[in-house]
Structure formats: structure tokens, C-alpha cells
Amino acid sequence: MTSSLRDLKVYTTYPHSCSYLRDQEATTLFVDPRQPIDQKLYSKLSVLGFRRSGHHIYRPHCAHCNACTPARIPVAGFEPRRGQRRIWQRNQDLRVVSTDDINDDAAFDLYFRYISLRHSDGDMYPPDREQYQAFLNSVWDCTRYFRFYDKGRLIAVAVVDQLEDGLSAIYTFFDPEADKRSLGAYAILWQVEQARAMGLSYLYLGYWIRDCQKMSYKADYRPLQVYIKSRWTELI
Secondary structure (H helix, E strand, O other): OOOOHHHOOEEEOOOEEOOOOOOOEEOEEEEOOOOOOOHHHHHHHHHOOOEEEOOEEEEEOOOOOOOOEEEEEEHHHOOOOHHHHHHHHHOOOOEEEEEOOOOOHHHHHHHHHHHHHHOOOOOOOOOOHHHHHHHHOOOOOOEEEEEEEEOOEEEEEEEEEEOOOEEEEEEEEEOOOOHHHOHHHHHHHHHHHHHHHOOOOEEEEEEEOOOOHHHHHHHHOOOOEEEEOOEEEEOO
16 A cells, blocks of 8 residues: 555546535545555645545645635644633533444434534535445544433534544534534534544644635634645634
């Protein structure tokens, strides 16, 4: 198996409607799906701004737009804001369990309710089992599924990949009726602490998009590094 970036083949999609910015076209750069991937190569690609969806590794490659900006939290320097500290304290009663998969009915039912109530206008609606497994599962043996329980009831799942230098927050879904807990924010805070406990440097958050409400929240976590012009720099 190669871990050399020079040996990689990549492909681009045809322009298609952008999922994040209205009236914009998007083009995506994909690593050849036949390329053997291991944690080392996956980590190198993440440092270059690539992201995973299922078994595919991709990066936005739009001709006239660079709004999708790779973002990561350097966990050693992270300081939660007042509101984030309140969210952290509010969820200290939750129990977290790590599992190797999310193929059970309890996890899928939670995902189904989350997508149906929170993202019925998105590409993942209507949710189905095949799409769920293709999107979240991985064959590279570096993915963990952290389940958050409230008195025995599953209320959130964080899908997390372990890289050589950090954790990658792939996706989080949660009970859409537990608004007071702010579970999406709590999952990020929890992963920051998990990365610290593991001696890792970063929590990769995927793409920050300033003008997209669904993706702009990542700037709430400071310090935040963004990948611009082939280098990581702190967002001002």
C-alpha cells in the first residue's frame, strides 16, 4: 500500500448545484476510489484539506469560488467561551460509550429522526439505511462511534476518525427534541477534550463557510485554524 501523495490519481466531478450557497455551482475533487487507503495516507490528505464521506476522500475544487475552507481546532490552545462552558456543564450527566459500528436499529432510528426533523431540505432526506451506512461507515479501521446516553437512552452519536495528528469530526446526529442540551456543540467540546486526552494536536471540523449558516458556526471555536493558499493559519 502506498502512502505517497505523488502516486495518487484524482478525478473531478462535473459542475453541480452547490449544497451550501444558493445559485452557486460546485465541483468536487475525489481521490481515485480504487486507491488503497490507510491511516497514514488519510492523515496526509486531511492536512491538505481533504475530507471523508463514506469510503470517498474529497475536496471542493470550484472554478470561481473558494468559500469552503478546511478548518481545525488546535486543541492545546482551545479556551471555551462562557456559553460553551455552560453547555459543557449542562451535559456532564451523559454517559459516553465507544463502539465499532452503528449498524443497530437504535442508532439508525436516531439518525432517521434527526435528518427528518432537522435536515428535510438537504441531500440526505429522506434518510434510508443504505445511504446511512454508505455515508458514515469506513473500512480503514480508524473510525469510532461515540454514543451519548441520558439515563440509558441514546440521544447522540458522534462519528469520529482518528488521524495521526488529531481527530476528525465526521458527523454528529442527535435527538432533535433535546434542544436545551445543545448536543451538536457539546459533541465538539467533548471531542476537543478527547483529542487532548489522547495526546493529539487537532480536531478537524471539515469545511467552514462564512456565508452559510449551517457551516459558519465553526468560527465559534477559537483558536481556529483554516487552510488557505496551501497553509494553515489562524482565523482572525
